[in-house]
Amino acid sequence: MHIPSLFSSALLFSTALAVPQPDYIPHVKPHNQRYEHTINFPKGCESGKFINWKTYKANGVNLGAWLAKEKTHDPVWWNSLGTKAAATIDEWGLCQALGKQCGPILEKRYESFLNTSTINTLRITTTYAAWVKVPGSAFYHGRQQDHLRKITQYAIERYNMHIIIGLHSLPGGVNNLDIGEAFGHDGWFYNSTNLAWSFKAVDKVLDFVKTSGHKNAFTIAPLNEVSDNLAGFGSAAGLSDKATNWVLTYMNGVFQRVEAVDKRIPVMLQDNFKGAAFWSPLFDKKRNLVIDSHVYYFAASGTYSQYVAPAVCGQAKYLAEETKFPVFVGEWSLQTIYNNTLSVPSRKTIFDTQRYAWQKYVAGGAFWTAVSYSTTPVDGQGIQRDYWSYVDLIRAGVITKATTKSYC
Numbered sequence: 001m002h003i004p005s006l007f008s009s010a011l012l013f014s015t016a017l018a019v020p021q022p023d024y025i026p027h028v029k030p031h032n033q034r035y036e037h038t039i040n041f042p043k044g045c046e047s048g049k050f051i052n053w054k055t056y057k058a059n060g061v062n063l064g065a066w067l068a069k070e071k072t073h074d075p076v077w078w079n080s081l082g083t084k085a086a087a088t089i090d091e092w093g094l095c096q097a098l099g100k101q102c103g104p105i106l107e108k109r110y111e112s113f114l115n116t117s118t119i120n121t122l123r124i125t126t127t128y129a130a131w132v133k134v135p136g137s138a139f140y141h142g143r144q145q146d147h148l149r150k151i152t153q154y155a156i157e158r159y160n161m162h163i164i165i166g167l168h169s170l171p172g173g174v175n176n177l178d179i180g181e182a183f184g185h186d187g188w189f190y191n192s193t194n195l196a197w198s199f200k201a202v203d204k205v206l207d208f209v210k211t212s213g214h215k216n217a218f219t220i221a222p223l224n225e226v227s228d229n230l231a232g233f234g235s236a237a238g239l240s241d242k243a244t245n246w247v248l249t250y251m252n253g254v255f256q257r258v259e260a261v262d263k264r265i266p267v268m269l270q271d272n273f274k275g276a277a278f279w280s281p282l283f284d285k286k287r288n289l290v291i292d293s294h295v296y297y298f299a300a301s302g303t304y305s306q307y308v309a310p311a312v313c314g315q316a317k318y319l320a321e322e323t324k325f326p327v328f329v330g331e332w333s334l335q336t337i338y339n340n341t342l343s344v345p346s347r348k349t350i351f352d353t354q355r356y357a358w359q360k361y362v363a364g365g366a367f368w369t370a371v372s373y374s375t376t377p378v379d380g381q382g383i384q385r386d387y388w389s390y391v392d393l394i395r396a397g398v399i400t401k402a403t404t405k406s407y408c
Helices: 005-012 075-079 091-112 144-159 192-210 241-261 276-282 308-318 346-363 388-397
Strands: 035-037 058-067 121-126 162-167 218-221 266-272 289-292 327-332 364-367 405-407
Touching: 005 327, 058 327, 058 346, 121 364, 144 162, 144 192, 144 388, 192 241, 241 266, 266 327, 276 289, 289 308, 308 346, 327 346, 346 364, 346 405
Parallel strands: 058 121, 058 364, 121 162, 162 218, 218 266, 266 289, 289 327, 327 364
Antiparallel strands: 035 405
């Protein structure tokens, strides 16, 4: 997830809109000490065993903006597609602008993203169009599953990775943003036709898992950051009680389908900024459920790069208060709202602290994102790519196998 620049500008100048932020940012007293830790992350897939998220520790990365395109993270490519395409703000509009060329252009871009890394968990975001062709949808439906099969088989068989397949959008739109289908789209809620198509997409995801030969290597994440109240997006107010009941209807249907295939396949519920403690009582403890919380400091009020590390340690302890179901930090990055610095030691402290804290107190996390080409300036030094692109952070020496700069 990343707030597009157009939307973020509106947020900055409107008191009516909320921005994504951690559920709880503790008051802390900074210190200058940094810690080294030896972290032995487990294999994500091993000998046909299904993982237990209550004990598993993910050292993950998101393959975001790949099968679910976001202009924010690929602006140069997006703007290279011609004046009409460059003027669009989401994948829906992009495909409308490109017409019949949308398919071939996206196919070529999908192929260019294939890469490997040393992590144990890969969270891959997709649109529903990767799975089903919904009447009236402007999304391209083509060979996405072929590309997904290629990279997941390679990740599993070569590197023993665990794969989280996420439906980042659902038919009709889940949050009025590009990441939910398109800007201004929230027709998924209370629409039985769109719900039926959502279940068809889940069925196709399960077919993909069943035919992989590695059923134990997957977790299913059937929704992401849903909100029926754009003014409250990024906070608990973003999802009304009525919409929560709709989500529960959907999730119950998802569990029925997943459990019919194999109860050992985990289902991941993105907490939609309500927190794990909100959702936990709403599900029977027999469910193979893991709750996904997204922790970002780039839009959290009052966060400075030099002070964010101690807040991370407190945040992780807070997330660990949920004990009925395991908690996983499905998205996190390095950008803060103020005083970002390109200093390698500074960025490494923020990275090492989060990687350590998420695995210490909860089930680990997944950095957003593997590759970002975002050219948007940040407060302080550099552009978003310097704080969001995993491969660039490796090249810069910020991300190393050794954890040497953790605050806690």
